[in-house]
Amino acid sequence: MAKTHVTMKVNGAEVEGLVEPRTLLVHFIRENLQMTGTHIGCETTHCGACTVDIDGMSVKSCTMFAVQANGSDITTIEGMANADGSLSALQEGFRMMHGLQCGFCTPGMIVRAYRLLQENPQPSEEEIRMGISGNICRCTGYQNIVKAIQYAAAKINGVEFKEAAE
Amino acid sequence: MNDLTPTREQRIAALEGMGCKRKRVEDIRFTQGKGNYVDDVKLPGMLHGDFVRSPHAHARVKSINSEEALKVPGVLAVITAETLKTVNLAWMPTLAGDVQMVLADGKVLFQNQEVAFVVAIDRYAADDGINKVVVEYEPLPVVIDPFTAMDKDAPVLREDLAGKTSGAHGPRKHHNHIFEWAVGDKDLTDAAFKKAEVTIKEMISYHRTHPSPLETCQCVCSFDKIKGELTIYGTFQAPHVIRTVVSLIAKLPEQKIHVISPDIGGGFGNKVGAYPGYICAAVASIVTGKPVKWVEDRIENLTATSFARDYHMTTEIAATKDGKVTGLRVHVLADHGAFDACADPSKWPAGFFNIVTGSYDFPVAHLVVDGIYTNKAPGGVAYRCSFRVTEAAYCIERAMDILAKKLGMDPAELRLKNFIKREQFPYHSALGWEYDSGDYHTAMRKMMESTDYAALRKEQADKRAAFKRGETREIMGLGVSFFTEIVGAGPSKNCDILGIAMFDSCEIRMHPTGAGIARMGTKSQGQGHETTWAQIIATEIGIPADNIMVEEGNTDTAPYGLGTYGSRSTPVAGAAIAMAARKIKAKAQMIAAYKLEVHEDDLEWDIDGFRVKGLPEKSMSMKDICWAAYNSVPPGMEPGLEAVSYYDPPNMTYPFGAYLCVMDIDVDTGVYKVRRFYALDDCGTRINPMIIEGQVHGGLTEAFAIAMGQEIRYDPEGNVVTGSFMDFFMPTAVETPHWETDFTVTPSPHHPIGAKGVGESPNVGGVPAFSNAVNDAFSFLGSTHIQMPHDFWRNWQAAKNLGVFA
Numbered sequence: 001m002a003k004t005h006v007t008m009k010v011n012g013a014e015v016e017g018l019v020e021p022r023t024l025l026v027h028f029i030r031e032n033l034q035m036t037g038t039h040i041g042c043e044t045t046h047c048g049a050c051t052v053d054i055d056g057m058s059v060k061s062c063t064m065f066a067v068q069a070n071g072s073d074i075t076t077i078e079g080m081a082n083a084d085g086s087l088s089a090l091q092e093g094f095r096m097m098h099g100l101q102c103g104f105c106t107p108g109m110i111v112r113a114y115r116l117l118q119e120n121p122q123p124s125e126e127e128i129r130m131g132i133s134g135n136i137c138r139c140t141g142y143q144n145i146v147k148a149i150q151y152a153a154a155k156i157n158g159v160e161f162k163e164a165a166e
Numbered sequence: 167m168n169d170l171t172p173t174r175e176q177r178i179a180a181l182e183g184m185g186c187k188r189k190r191v192e193d194i195r196f197t198q199g200k201g202n203y204v205d206d207v208k209l210p211g212m213l214h215g216d217f218v219r220s221p222h223a224h225a226r227v228k229s230i231n232s233e234e235a236l237k238v239p240g241v242l243a244v245i246t247a248e249t250l251k252t253v254n255l256a257w258m259p260t261l262a263g264d265v266q267m268v269l270a271d272g273k274v275l276f277q278n279q280e281v282a283f284v285v286a287i288d289r290y291a292a293d294d295g296i297n298k299v300v301v302e303y304e305p306l307p308v309v310i311d312p313f314t315a316m317d318k319d320a321p322v323l324r325e326d327l328a329g330k331t332s333g334a335h336g337p338r339k340h341h342n343h344i345f346e347w348a349v350g351d352k353d354l355t356d357a358a359f360k361k362a363e364v365t366i367k368e369m370i371s372y373h374r375t376h377p378s379p380l381e382t383c384q385c386v387c388s389f390d391k392i393k394g395e396l397t398i399y400g401t402f403q404a405p406h407v408i409r410t411v412v413s414l415i416a417k418l419p420e421q422k423i424h425v426i427s428p429d430i431g432g433g434f435g436n437k438v439g440a441y442p443g444y445i446c447a448a449v450a451s452i453v454t455g456k457p458v459k460w461v462e463d464r465i466e467n468l469t470a471t472s473f474a475r476d477y478h479m480t481t482e483i484a485a486t487k488d489g490k491v492t493g494l495r496v497h498v499l500a501d502h503g504a505f506d507a508c509a510d511p512s513k514w515p516a517g518f519f520n521i522v523t524g525s526y527d528f529p530v531a532h533l534v535v536d537g538i539y540t541n542k543a544p545g546g547v548a549y550r551c552s553f554r555v556t557e558a559a560y561c562i563e564r565a566m567d568i569l570a571k572k573l574g575m576d577p578a579e580l581r582l583k584n585f586i587k588r589e590q591f592p593y594h595s596a597l598g599w600e601y602d603s604g605d606y607h608t609a610m611r612k613m614m615e616s617t618d619y620a621a622l623r624k625e626q627a628d629k630r631a632a633f634k635r636g637e638t639r640e641i642m643g644l645g646v647s648f649f650t651e652i653v654g655a656g657p658s659k660n661c662d663i664l665g666i667a668m669f670d671s672c673e674i675r676m677h678p679t680g681a682g683i684a685r686m687g688t689k690s691q692g693q694g695h696e697t698t699w700a701q702i703i704a705t706e707i708g709i710p711a712d713n714i715m716v717e718e719g720n721t722d723t724a725p726y727g728l729g730t731y732g733s734r735s736t737p738v739a740g741a742a743i744a745m746a747a748r749k750i751k752a753k754a755q756m757i758a759a760y761k762l763e764v765h766e767d768d769l770e771w772d773i774d775g776f777r778v779k780g781l782p783e784k785s786m787s788m789k790d791i792c793w794a795a796y797n798s799v800p801p802g803m804e805p806g807l808e809a810v811s812y813y814d815p816p817n818m819t820y821p822f823g824a825y826l827c828v829m830d831i832d833v834d835t836g837v838y839k840v841r842r843f844y845a846l847d848d849c850g851t852r853i854n855p856m857i858i859e860g861q862v863h864g865g866l867t868e869a870f871a872i873a874m875g876q877e878i879r880y881d882p883e884g885n886v887v888t889g890s891f892m893d894f895f896m897p898t899a900v901e902t903p904h905w906e907t908d909f910t911v912t913p914s915p916h917h918p919i920g921a922k923g924v925g926e927s928p929n930v931g932g933v934p935a936f937s938n939a940v941n942d943a944f945s946f947l948g949s950t951h952i953q954m955p956h957d958f959w960r961n962w963q964a965a966k967n968l969g970v971f972a
Contacts, residue, residue, distance in 0.1 A: 036206035037199015041380045042464040046891035077199030091197040102692025103196030104431030129899040141863030142899040
């Protein structure tokens with residue numbers, strides 16, 4: 001099948017590649033760019049394991065063609081750490097609050113939570129739950145993911161994190 | 167001693183040993199997208215394989231034509247049953263003693279059954295090839311309803327078994343019958359029912375569902391023709407078992423098979439079994455000489471690799487008028503689908519379903535399970551439970567509620583009246599188990615006090631009165647569940663897989679600088695073994711957990727083990743870890759005695775080293791002993807500090823718990839709201855409370871999903887109608903309730919550290935809690951039992967059937 005040339009910015013670096021028109025963005029990221037942090041869980045836009053940030057929006061990369069992302073600015077889980085390589089507030093929050101178990105949904109969850117906190121820096125628990133409802137986790141029951149995002153929001157806002165009373 | 171000398175508390179804290187909420191070491195890589203899952207494995211020249219699958223649930227395969235497919239650019243091979251017959255692999259043995267088609271051999275027996283395997287340069291080309299394979303089918307009559315599968319004129323499903331009047335588990339009484347498994351004393355039980363003052367009888371169904379981990383089943387097989395070695399990366403919960411099975415069925419020497427389970431994206435039982443994809447990828451690699459990857463998509467996962475449950479349990483309890491149970495009789499119709507690929511210990515065709523007497527002192531019981539074939543996907547697996555234990559817990563917990571209603575007793579009161587008492591342990595159940603320990607009354611009373619159960623019942627009574635007066639359309643249910651699990655398979659006297667005893671193992675190697683590596687036969691799929699296993703070692707030998715690297719999943723380096731499922735890791739491997747650590751400690755004591763110039767008996771253990779009794783300043787830390795082990799061991803002693811332990815447990819462990827679900831249901835819409843969910847778990851000694859709570863949250867969420875909607879449903883033609891996440895209920899953060907956790911601690915008396923396992927308890931106890939809440943809500947309107955799953959539609963139907971819209 002004839003291939004199309006695409007260029008895009010991924011985690012701050014210019015990348016390019018030749019892809020078939022039908023190549024899914026998630027496969028371009030995982031196979032061509034060899035960034036395997038973005039996962040595939042359902043291939044039908046339900047689970048959110050493939051979530052990446054494209055031009056300021058959370059997007060499920062399993063149902064977008066690579067050619068549709070031509071010219072866009074993408075951030076994946078590999079671009080989520082602080083500039084010095086240390087864990088970002090969200091990554092730290094997921095670890096401190098035990099917001100992950102098998103780790104398969106975690107990249108999509110963190111990338112989604114990153115955009116959520118950009119849009120709403122001080123979300124309530126209900127807003128967090130609604131805000132991550134496009135991402136499925138099979139292990140945690142979400143309760144500690146909510147806490148992880150609250151932890152990160154507090155850290156980013158420079159306030160003390162008070163764990164919700166059980 | 168000066169200000170800088172750490173206190174005892176500081177020394178204990180520095181170890182991050184058992185009982186501490188140690189943060190997980192796995193999370194550093196997982197939060198940065200640096201996990202290494204099977205689909206992340208990329209080998210040079212790697213090909214992709216994918217399946218042509220049957221659209222029919224039952225059909226004869228007249229022909230398979232691959233001609234056009236082989237013309238598709240990038241397609242290299244199309245493998246069919248005929249290809250597999252040349253290497254004697256068209257069929258494979260199942261864990262349950264049956265055989266299963268790897269690829270359709272003459273007919274197909276369930277929708278999406280594997281028919282041909284297309285091998286291509288990438289996954290897109292493989293898909294193109296699939297579309298060009300032409301298969302001619304002749305549809306046959308379909309059997310979906312398990313209750314008609316053994317009708318006299320029911321279609322013959324397994325023609326390969328024609329004339330076989332007995333299977334792996336005894337006589338077969340019909341062409342669609344697999345086995346009959348009977349346990350207990352029939353005569354005594356019948357007698358108990360004859361003289362019973364009160365009896366109940368109900369057909370309680372536990373519907374077919376699926377574990378559906380977020381990562382599907384997948385593998386990469388790479389055959390090296392020169393060396394004759396096969397390397398398999400796969401999503402295997404039990405990598406050593408896979409190695410042995412591959413060796414036996416592919417006739418490859420076991421030392422030339424390398425099985426690697428890298429990071430696994432959840433298992434929940436789905437990744438215990440052996441699937442056609444593994445066999446086909448291995449054969450494809452042998453045929454092409456290149457590595458071959460096989461990755462299931464979600465629809466394939468839900469419709470082809472093992473389902474769970476599908477148990478239909480006719481349950482009877484005999485009791486006295488004042489609520490003392492006197493007998494239990496259960497008959498189960500077990501729908502195993504097209505092949506009996508049940509993932510149980512080999513001698514247990516219905517798993518440990520004979521734990522069905524639950525937490526209650528039944529003097530007599532009798533159980534019969536009939537396994538049958540239907541035109542559904544083969545299985546089933548234990549979806550986050552020990553083998554068929556969730557089914558058993560649901561059966562007895564639902565039945566106890568039904569009995570309570572008949573007697574006009576409170577469900578909690580009925581349970582308290584019938585619990586096995588603390589002084590009765592070790593307790594011998596009527597169906598053959600020896601419960602190791604328990605304190606059920608304490609756990610139940612703690613649950614009732616913590617939730618103010620009495621006040622909730624009062625509120626419910628008020629609401630029911632208001633409903634009857636027409637003042638509200640909301641009904642309230644209290645779902646009580648008290649479960650006893652049976653985990654930690656298991657003792658070699660009664661548990662094996664294909665003849666291999668279900669022990670588990672640990673090897674510890676200490677390095678000169680006071681660090682070490684530990685390897686086990688288990689395999690974490692998210693349970694956090696890299697974190698918790700090191701905590702056990704830290705407490706046992708006084709080396710900080712941070713200095714212990716834990717490695718699992720590589721059959722070349724790990725000692726042989728039976729893997730992680732059935733909550734067996736902590737009961738079995740956890741014990742092996744403690745025993746291996748104690749061997750290290752015993753040798754360390756001899757080295758310390760030599761270095762300190764005292765007799766071994768003059769030494770005592772003190773947190774992180776040995777000290778001379780009565781002379782606390784004369785001591786040697788474990789770190790220093792590690793160094794000494796490599797430079798100055800006592801004369802005659804071998805240098806080094808390593809140990810291996812293979813642990814064959816003397817008994818299972820029996821975790822238990824008391825759960826309460828408070829639910830409100832709007833009868834006009836069927837919409838429910840879980841107002842409160844309280845879960846008290848007793849898993850014995852607690853290794854990492856943070857991880858235990860996480861496991862409980864996750865298990866409860868899966869229980870919630872199963873009870874309230876998650877179902878693999880077939881239409882009468884055998885089409886799966888819930889084959890994607892659009893139709894198969896996957897709760898998101900919005901639907902998932904808030905979880906309250908609590909605990910009591912009753913250590914296992916036979917386990918080296920007293921631990922019992924916890925990962926699956928919340929699923930086992932959770933499902934009956936949710937279902938009992940729904941049933942309790944509707945019971946005052948006249949219902950006895952409403953089948954799961956309790957989604958909005960079924961709740962609305964229940965309300966309608968009970969006449970509330972009249």
